Each structure stands twice: as C-alpha cells, then as structure tokens.
Amino acid sequence: MRILGAILAGGQARRFGSNKALATLRGEPLIAHAARAMAPQVAAVAVCGGVPLLPDLLHLPDRPAPGLGPLGGLAAALAxxxxxxxxGVVSVGCDTPLLPDDLVARLRAPGGASFLDAMPLIGWWPSALAPALDAFLATDPRRSLRGWGAAAGATVLSLSQPxxxxxxxxxxxxxxR
Structure with missing residues (x-):
C-alpha cells in the first residue's frame, strides 16, 4: 500500500504569533521533526499549504485556492x-513534532477514513475521497475538519497517549523541557 504523508502547514498561527512550522525545537524547525517522524511510515512526504518550507520535500499549494485552512492542504494532498x-493520505500538522511510530497503522485500522478526536488534523484519508473533498470545499463555507470527517464517514479515534x-x-x- 502506497501512502502519502501530508504535513499541513498553511495555518495562520494566530495563537503562536509567527510561523509555527519554522519555530525551533532542539535546534530544528518543528516541520522537520514532523517530516522525520512521518517518513518511516509512508512512501513519500509532502508539505501542503502555505509557502515551500523544506527544499527537499514536495510542496503542494492549497487546492482549489490559498487561504482555505487545513482542508485546502488536505485537498491538495488527496488530489x-x-x-x-x-x-491514501495520512495528514498531520506541522506543529506535531513527535508522532507515534505506529501512527499510520492505528489510523488505518478502522479501514475507511479516520481522524483523531483530540486532533482532527491527524487522519487517514483514502485517495478516492479527493473529488468528495473538492465538492465539500465548494459547498461548506465553514471548512471544518470535523465537518469534513462526518461527510466522509470517517471513524473518530482516540489514542491512550496524547x-x-x-x-x-x-x-x-x-x-x-
């Protein structure tokens, strides 16, 4: 099974005050930590949304247009x-530098689409859902990840360790610390 890892990096970071993806942890940008944690679990990793941040990774601009929040990045990844x-696609945020080694297996366990209850940005999305997400973005002005998950029939998962x-x-x- 070929899985694309999608690091969603197009948010506005209002609470953080600057681009979270480039904030450093132990001398490296958060997005580099997320990419390294995801890489062993997927066939390829892409950064979705925003501007190109890591020159060695594929950058996918939001789809169908910039400024759509996480769903614009996810739509680009699915397409x-x-x-x-x-x-399919496993999505994570650029602000999640530490991921479980078995994250992809846990997300795929239910079979269809799934996402984490505490962090809906983290999810498994079969690539066949690409047209459905495009349609959802064209008709739902809220662009809610939870709303998209419900429309896609996704299973909501919980992890014992946050x-x-x-x-x-x-x-x-x-x-x-």
Missing part, C-alpha cells in the same frame, strides 16, 4: 495522491 497512484501539539510559545517551551 496529488489520487493522480500519482497513492492509496500527541504533543504546539499552539503557543508556552507549549513549545514546555515540550523543550
């Missing part, structure tokens, strides 16, 4: 996955 013969998520500089300082 790319479908066009390139990937079976995944660290950086929303504020204080979150980053806490994780650095």
């Amino acid at each position: 790319h996955a479908r066009e390139q013969g990937f079976d 995944i660290p998520n950086i929303n504020t500089p204080a979150d980053l300082a806490e994780l650095a």
Whole structure:
C-alpha cells in the first residue's frame, strides 16, 4: 500500500504569533521533526499549504485556492495522491513534532477514513475521497475538519497517549523541557 504523508502547514498561527512550522525545537524547525517522524511510515512526504518550507520535500499549494485552512492542504494532498497512484493520505500538522511510530497503522485500522478526536488534523484519508473533498470545499463555507470527517464517514479515534501539539510559545517551551 502506497501512502502519502501530508504535513499541513498553511495555518495562520494566530495563537503562536509567527510561523509555527519554522519555530525551533532542539535546534530544528518543528516541520522537520514532523517530516522525520512521518517518513518511516509512508512512501513519500509532502508539505501542503502555505509557502515551500523544506527544499527537499514536495510542496503542494492549497487546492482549489490559498487561504482555505487545513482542508485546502488536505485537498491538495488527496488530489496529488489520487493522480500519482497513492492509496491514501495520512495528514498531520506541522506543529506535531513527535508522532507515534505506529501512527499510520492505528489510523488505518478502522479501514475507511479516520481522524483523531483530540486532533482532527491527524487522519487517514483514502485517495478516492479527493473529488468528495473538492465538492465539500465548494459547498461548506465553514471548512471544518470535523465537518469534513462526518461527510466522509470517517471513524473518530482516540489514542491512550496524547500527541504533543504546539499552539503557543508556552507549549513549545514546555515540550523543550
């Protein structure tokens, strides 16, 4: 099974105050940590949304237009996955530098689409859902990940151990300790 890892990096980072993807943890940008944690679990990794941040990774601009939040990045990843013969996409945020080694297996366990209840940005999306997400974006002005998950019939999962998520500089300082 070919899986595309999609790091969603197009958010506005209002609570953080600057581009979270480039904030450093142990001397490296958060997005580099996320890419390294995801790489062993997928066939390829892409950065979705925003501007190109890591020169060695594929950058996919939001689809169908910039400024659509995480779903614009996910739509780009799903369209790319479908066009390139990937079976699906595992999405994570650029602000999740530490991922479980078995994240992809856990997300795929239910079979169809799934996402984490505590962090809907983290999910498994079969590439066949690309046209459905395009249609959802054209008709749902809220562009909610939870709303998209419900429309896609996704299973909502919980993990026993929470995944660290950086929303504020204080979150980053806490994780650095």
